[in-house]
Amino acid sequence: MKAYSTDFRQKILDTYHAEPISQKAIAKRFYVALSFVQKLLKQYRETKNITPKTDRCGVKGKLNAEQLLILAELIEANNDATLEELRPKL
Numbered sequence: 001m002k003a004y005s006t007d008f009r010q011k012i013l014d015t016y017h018a019e020p021i022s023q024k025a026i027a028k029r030f031y032v033a034l035s036f037v038q039k040l041l042k043q044y045r046e047t048k049n050i051t052p053k054t055d056r057c058g059v060k061g062k063l064n065a066e067q068l069l070i071l072a073e074l075i076e077a078n079n080d081a082t083l084e085e086l087r088p089k090l
Helices: 006-018 023-030 034-047 067-078 083-089
Strands: none
Touching: 006 034, 023 034, 023 083, 067 083
16 A cells, blocks of 8 residues: 655644544544554654655565666566576576
C-alpha cells in the first residue's frame, strides 16, 4: 500500500488542531483508519514531522547495490527465465 502524501497528512493535522473534533470523527471525515490518525498524531508529537516513514520496519534487502545491477543485467539478457533459472546465475 502506498503511503499517504504529506499534503493529505497536513490536512488531517490542521483539522485536528483547528476544530474541536474527535480522532474518530477525523478518521471518518478523511476516510482513513482511526489507527492511522492516532499514529500520525503520535508521530507529530514525538518528532514534529509528518512525512511518511521510509524504513520498512527494519527489513533489509538481501542483495547489495552491485548484486542488484548484476540481477538487472541477467533479467535483461534472460527476460523469459524463471527465478529458479536466474538463481544459480546470480
